[in-house]
Amino acid sequence: MNNQTTLTPSIDQDWWRGAVIYQVYPRSYQDTNGDGIGDLKGITQRLPYISALGTDAVWISPFFKSPMKDFGYDVSDYCDIDPMFGNLQDFDDMIEKAHSLGLKIMIDLVLSHTADSHEWFKESRSSKDNAKHDWYVWADAKPDGSAPNNWLSIFGGPAWTWDTTRCQYYMHNFLTSQPDLNFHNMDVQQSLLDVARFWLERGVDGFRLDTINFYMCDKQLRDNPALPIEERNDTIAPSVNPYNFQNHLYDKNQPENILFLERLRALMDEYPARAAVGEVGDAQYGMKILNDYTQGNSRMHMCYSFEFLSGKAPSADYIFNVLSRFSKEAPNSWSCWAFSNHDVVRHATRWADNHTDKDDYLRMMTTFLLTLRGSVCLYQGEELGLPEADVSFDDLQDPYGIQFWPTFKGRDGCRTPIPWEKDAVNAGFSDTKTWLPVAESHYALSVDQQVNDSNSIYTFYQQILSFRREHPVLAKGELSELNCDGQVLSLVRHDDSNALLCVFNIGNDPVEVNVPQKDAAIVNTHLVSGQLQEGTLTLGAWSASIIELPHFKNTSKR
Structure with missing residues (x-):
C-alpha cells in the first residue's frame, strides 16, 4: 500500500x-x-x-x-x-x-x-557455506580459543559470543541476542x-x-x-x-x-x-x-x-x-x-x-x-x-x-x-x-x-x-556572536532580514547585560523574565530574554 x-x-x-x-x-x-x-x-x-x-x-x-x-x-x-x-x-x-x-x-x-531470531541470522548460523553465511560478522577463535579481539559490548562483557553450530564467534555491540550485520x-x-x-x-x-x-x-x-x-x-x-x-x-x-x-x-x-x-x-x-x-x-x-x-x-x-x-x-x-x-x-x-x-x-x-x-x-x-x-x-x-x-x-x-x-x-x-x-x-x-x-x-x-x-530565523538562520561572561551566555540568530539576540542567565544571581542597540526590544516578554531599559538588560536568576536587533551586522562566523 x-x-x-x-x-x-x-x-x-x-x-x-x-x-x-x-x-x-x-x-x-x-x-x-x-x-x-x-x-x-x-x-x-x-x-x-x-x-x-x-x-x-x-x-x-x-x-x-x-x-x-x-x-x-x-x-x-x-x-x-x-x-x-x-x-x-x-x-x-x-x-x-x-x-x-x-x-x-x-x-x-x-x-x-x-535479533538472533531473525530469519537472516537463523540461516547464517546454520553453516559456514549457506547463502547468508557472511551476512553477519563471524570470526574464528584465536588459537587458545578466546575471542577474535578485545572489542567490548556496550551492554557489558565481550562483543563476541561463541556459536556451537558454526564453531565460530559472532559479533554483537549490544546484547548477545543482537548479532551485528556485515555491511561489507x-x-x-x-x-x-x-x-x-x-x-x-x-x-x-x-x-x-x-x-x-x-x-x-x-x-x-x-x-x-x-x-x-x-x-x-x-x-x-x-x-x-x-x-x-x-x-x-x-x-x-x-x-x-x-x-x-x-x-x-x-x-x-x-x-x-x-x-x-x-x-x-x-x-x-x-x-x-x-x-x-x-x-x-x-x-x-x-x-x-x-x-x-x-x-x-x-x-x-x-x-x-x-x-x-x-x-x-x-x-x-x-x-x-x-x-x-x-x-x-x-x-x-x-x-x-x-x-x-x-x-x-x-x-x-x-x-x-x-x-x-x-x-x-x-x-x-x-x-x-x-x-x-x-x-x-x-x-x-x-x-x-x-x-x-x-x-x-x-x-x-x-x-x-x-x-x-x-x-x-x-x-x-x-x-x-x-x-x-x-x-x-x-x-x-x-x-x-x-x-x-x-x-x-x-x-x-x-x-x-x-x-x-513565529520567528523562522530561529529554525533556519545562522548563529554568530557567541559569548560567555561568567554565568551569562549569549548568541545571535540571524538571516538576511532579521536578527535576534538570545541571552541566558545560567546562574543564581541577577545580572545586567549591555545591549548596544538603543532601539532593540525584548520580543519574548510572555515567556521568561527580563527588562530592557536604555541599553541595559536586567535578568533574574535562571531566566532568558530574546531581543530583536533592528540594525545587526554580522561580525563573526557562526
Whole structure:
C-alpha cells in the first residue's frame, strides 16, 4: 500500500532543517487494547495532543516484530508490526491521521544489528557455506580459543559470543541476542535499502537511524587501543562500564560507512521531502563523525547530538565550549539537539532536582534549546516536566539496568507510562497492570492538570514552540556572536532580514547585560523574565530574554 502524500510546489523540501521532533516511546504512550502496553492505535488517538503542542514531526521508537529482549531494538522482521503494537493497517491509519494534522512521521530504523531470531541470522548460523553465511560478522577463535579481539559490548562483557553450530564467534555491540550485520556484504546493504523503501512506500517522512556509526567494523578485526584515563567519559556508556576504557577505532566509525549512507540518501531522494537523523554514539569522535555524515547533500540530513545528554547540568562555560567546538569541528554539519530521550535519565532530574526554582530553570533551558542552530528532539513527557521515575529492582525490565544494578539503574526510569489523567487508573494510560508502573510523582503532573493551566510547563512549551514558528530565523538562520561572561551566555540568530539576540542567565544571581542597540526590544516578554531599559538588560536568576536587533551586522562566523 502506498500512502505517500501528494506533493505540491509549496511543500518545504527542507522541512527538517530546524524542525522540532517529538519522540514517542510506543510502549509507554497510550494503551488501547488493555494489555498494559502502549500501541499504534494509542499513538493515533493522542496525535491531536502532539499537534496542539506545536511540534513539526513525530519520531516513533521501534514497533517492528521483535522478541523484545531490548524492547524493539532487536528486530526479527523489519517489514511487519509486532502484534503487541497492532498491525500494518494500524500503522497506515496513524500515518493518515498524522498527515491530516500536518505532522510528519519518522520511524526508528535499527539497521546495525537484528535479533538472533531473525530469519537472516537463523540461516547464517546454520553453516559456514549457506547463502547468508557472511551476512553477519563471524570470526574464528584465536588459537587458545578466546575471542577474535578485545572489542567490548556496550551492554557489558565481550562483543563476541561463541556459536556451537558454526564453531565460530559472532559479533554483537549490544546484547548477545543482537548479532551485528556485515555491511561489507553488498547483499546486506541492498536488503536494508529494500527495508527503507518498504516504509517510504507506506508514507513515512523519514527515519531516525539507530547507532548510525556502528554499521561497519574493521575488516581486519584489529584490537582497539586503551583510552587514557583522563580521556574517558560516560556520555555513551555509564561510568561503571569498561566499554569506556577503550578507544573505539576499529569496532565502529569506519570510513566505508559513508558509502552506504550515500546509497541510503540517494534512495530517500527518490521520495521528495524525506529526511533522516542519525544517532552518532561516540564519546571521542562524535563531532567529527557528525560533520562527516551530514556535510553536503549526498549524506544524512542531520545527526543526533549527545553533548547535552550528559549527567552534569551544563554551565554557561560548558555550553560555550560545546558550541565553539561544534562551530570549529563540524562547520558543515546539521545537528539535532536534545536534552532527554529513552536512554538517559530525564533532564528534569539530571539537572534540575537541586533547584528550588526548578520550573524557572527548565523554562530557561528549554528556551536555550529552542534557540540553537539545528533541529530539536523533545522526548515524550518533558513538556510536562516529568522527573525520572524511581523503578524498584523487582519492577525493572531493562537488561542494561539489571546488568549494572545498583550503580546504574538502567533506562526504565525514563520509560514509564505517560500520565494523562490525574484521578484515573494508571493515570489514564491503561486500565490494567502496566508493563512499568506509573510513577507516583507523575500523577500531579498529568496532562489534564496542565493543558488548561496558564502557568504550567506544558503551556510554556506550547508558547515557546509557537514563538519559534513565529520567528523562522530561529529554525533556519545562522548563529554568530557567541559569548560567555561568567554565568551569562549569549548568541545571535540571524538571516538576511532579521536578527535576534538570545541571552541566558545560567546562574543564581541577577545580572545586567549591555545591549548596544538603543532601539532593540525584548520580543519574548510572555515567556521568561527580563527588562530592557536604555541599553541595559536586567535578568533574574535562571531566566532568558530574546531581543530583536533592528540594525545587526554580522561580525563573526557562526
